[in-house]
Amino acid sequence: MAAHDLVKESDTGMLGANLSRQFRIVHGYEVGESEQRSWRHSLPALADALVGAGLGSVEMLIEYQVPLSSYRVDALLCGVHPVTCEPSYVAVELKQWTKVRPVPDAEDLVLVDGMDNVARLHPVAQVRRYCDHIADFTKSLHGHEDRIRGVAYLHNATDDDVDLLFALAPDAYGQLFTGSSKAKFQKYLVERLAPAAGVGAADALRSEQVAPGKKLMDVAAEGIAERSQFNLLDEQRVAYSLVIRAVKKARAADFKEVIVVTGGPGSGKSVIALELLGELYRNGLSALHATGSKAFTTTLQQATAPDDPRIKKLFRYFYEFTRVEKNSFDVLLCDEAHRIRDPYIPQRFRDRQRRQVEELLDAARVPVFLLDEHQVVRPGEMGSVEAIKEAAAAMNLPVRHVRLGGQFRCGGSRAYEEWVLRLLGLLPGGPLPWKGDDRFAVQVADTPQELQAVLRSHHEGGRQARMAAGFCWPWSKPVRRANNVVELVDDVSLSEWDWAHPWNVQSERSIGGYPSKNLWATDPAGFSQVGCIYTAQGFEYDWNGVILGPDLVWRNGAWAANPQENKDTAVARASEEEFTHLIRNTYKVLLTRGMRGTVLFSTDRETREMIRTLVTGY
Incomplete structure (x- = not known):
């Protein structure tokens, strides 16, 4: 909604309830009272700053979901740049903090008064990561990464209250403003957003396709290729070659094929996935690796990119593909696919939600599932060859199945x-x-x-x-x-x-x-x-x-x-x-x-x- 409309809705006292209802429609679950309270206090402060700067027509996307992530930006401001007349975006992380204390030897962590003794991420570091991620995976921003900027706005604090936060150097994706520097914040906004309506810029993001940008692909081609140099044997090489073949056919014509790779522990499933990831990026193709395991994904990130946060973005989770457009990637490598979930969907959401396996099948031209059917260990995990084949058949997709015979564990x-x-x-x-x-x-x-x-x-x-x-x-x-x-x-x-x-x-x-x-x-x-x-x-x-x-x-x-x-x-x-x-x-x-x-x-x-x-x- 436009900033001036949010101010009006806030004046009616219905802002929290209305946003909660809209959130439930979009995301499929309820938010708690604490989040509604945050909306009621922080969003009007932001909208008031926009209206006071003459930017009441700027569009505010509330709780904007970061692509391929469960994280959400408090508000993404959408408008037109006053000089270039191109789309312009400002991600805003809102905090009601009034006092903070340092965490020794960690400039990106802070302790917040009145919020127990748990370390929290510096808000500039937080919004900086959001901007970086949005730029890497939003198609319309590829080659135009400067169209998005990021700020943290602590509207209840003064600069003196949170002076230690200013020790973290600002950059294009992260700057800090407080209630006492509201005028500076408004000046910053006016330099990046024109008074014109921002509906067009917002609509461009709502229908946006998700894909890794060229810069990220170049980094991946160098980083992963240097680390994944395994010698694939027998059926491992067969699986690898079938994926490469399917990708070539998909690039040459309207073609889509599903590859299923099964094998016991240590049969080389993850080795195949990493080799494919490196090869695909060396050839300028888009691919992501996904699992249902936080521990497994974290370890793969450490093994392939211990010092490169951009390469780590290529390792995702199954649940992050809920709203990805059809065939957004050339290849999606679903490792540990026995952990695919088939959760119960409430009746009121069944008209818009699909099973997880269907979301993964839709996400790429060549979805690849690597699994061990004897590793299903929790209720709701449904990753099996039969289940994948049934879902693919319902979508009229051909399936190739490779059984790995080797044993390396x-x-x-x-x-x-x-x-x-x-x-x-x-x-x-x-x-x-x-x-x-x-x-x-x-x-x-x-x-x-x-x-x-x-x-x-x-x-x-x-x-x-x-x-x-x-x-x-x-x-x-x-x-x-x-x-x-x-x-x-x-x-x-x-x-x-x-x-x-x-x-x-x-x-x-x-x-x-x-x-x-x-x-x-x-x-x-x-x-x-x-x-x-x-x-x-x-x-x-x-x-x-x-x-x-x-x-x-x-x-x-x-x-x-x-x-x-x-x-x-x-x-x-x-x-x-x-x-x-x-x-x-x-x-x-x-x-x-x-x-x-x-x-x-x-x-x-x-x-x-x-x-x-x-x-x-x-």
């Missing part, structure tokens, strides 16, 4: 992978005795201390070792001791053996020397915590310790699944049949993370003895 031991599948009943025939394999070691521990001692010997010997467990124990928040030291709680407590250790960190920030949940599998400091399915899935380490909990035990020659013993509420609420399937898949994932060996321990004596008999023969 578990020491390349096919025997161990089959042993795990047979052990858990994921392949017919029942458990098999472990006959040994020179490439992979299997041990059964009688106590958790023994399991940890074996892992520690490898860890101290320079090997990467981790222990993970079924989700059978509570997961507490960290506690702050009297000396202000933050500690994790020893939730994984096996009292029978007088052994207890904490789960890995729940948050995306490191705590007390422990790595964030996204880096538990790769940071050496992760050794002392117990990982769960969500931090282990998608990763590998040399030596793998697995604690089988009481949610899956061996009774009377068969597995018995006990949802009452599982603390993952979403999984425990599943039907009996679904829970049994999910929990077996969970332990299958945990048991196949090792590259050199696995050490097993079950908290249940009968289960432990059955596994020991399989492994040792007695």
Whole structure:
């Protein structure tokens, strides 16, 4: 809406309610009272500044969603540049802060008075990232990145109140203004926006197609190509070549094809995806990598672009393609596609929302799905070959399916992978005795201390070792001791053996020397915590310790699944049949993370003895 219209609506007292209703229509969910309160106080302050500067006709896009992201800009001002007469945009991050305190040794973080003691991102750093992202993925801004600018406006504060925020140097995508510098803010706006109506500029963004810009593609071609130099073998090369072939056909004619690549743990699915990403960008084609796992995506970003935030943007999440235009990209690489969700959609939104698999199929001319059907571990995850083929058939899209036969995890031991599948009943025939394999070691521990001692010997010997467990124990928040030291709680407590250790960190920030949940599998400091399915899935380490909990035990020659013993509420609420399937898949994932060996321990004596008999023969 135009700035002068927002002022009028604010005067009626209906601004919060009306924006809330519109937000629900656009985004499909309700906002809380705190956000409505923020709208009622901050948006009129911004609109008043615009009207006072003679810019009442400038269009305000409220809660503008950043492309390929769940993040939203408080307001995106849309208008015409007073000199060039071209479209002009100003992203505005609004804050009601009045006082801030520094976070030592972190100029882009601050503590805000009255808002607990949690560090928050500097608002200029925040809006700067929004602008950078919008410029990289908005087609009409490609080659015209100077059309968008960014500001943070702290309308309740004075310059003196927040003087430390000015230590962060301003640039085109981020400047700071406060209530006491309102006149400077208005001057800034007048230099970038004309009094003319901004409806045209706003409409251009509403119908905008999303795609990576040329600058981003050039950076990706250099950065990813330097890092992805894997030697693809056999079926891996077949999958790679089929994607390249499909892209060439799609570029030459009106053609679209779906590629599905399936394989077990360590079969090279992610290697194929990274090789394709580098090759596509070297040839000037647009592609994105997407997963449903925060930990997995973060690790890929660290591995391919530790110091280049622009390349990190190429690694996205499945849920970010809800509003992407059809065929926005040449290729969308959906890695870990078994984690595609098929959530329940309320009746009132079914006329405009699609299943996630349909959104991913629509997003690119060549959608590629890489998955392991035995890694579906949560209710609502529906990534399977059959489900993808059914969705593609409904859209009249041809599908090519490549089965990877290689094995690079578990020491390349096919025997161990089959042993795990047979052990858990994921392949017919029942458990098999472990006959040994020179490439992979299997041990059964009688106590958790023994399991940890074996892992520690490898860890101290320079090997990467981790222990993970079924989700059978509570997961507490960290506690702050009297000396202000933050500690994790020893939730994984096996009292029978007088052994207890904490789960890995729940948050995306490191705590007390422990790595964030996204880096538990790769940071050496992760050794002392117990990982769960969500931090282990998608990763590998040399030596793998697995604690089988009481949610899956061996009774009377068969597995018995006990949802009452599982603390993952979403999984425990599943039907009996679904829970049994999910929990077996969970332990299958945990048991196949090792590259050199696995050490097993079950908290249940009968289960432990059955596994020991399989492994040792007695």
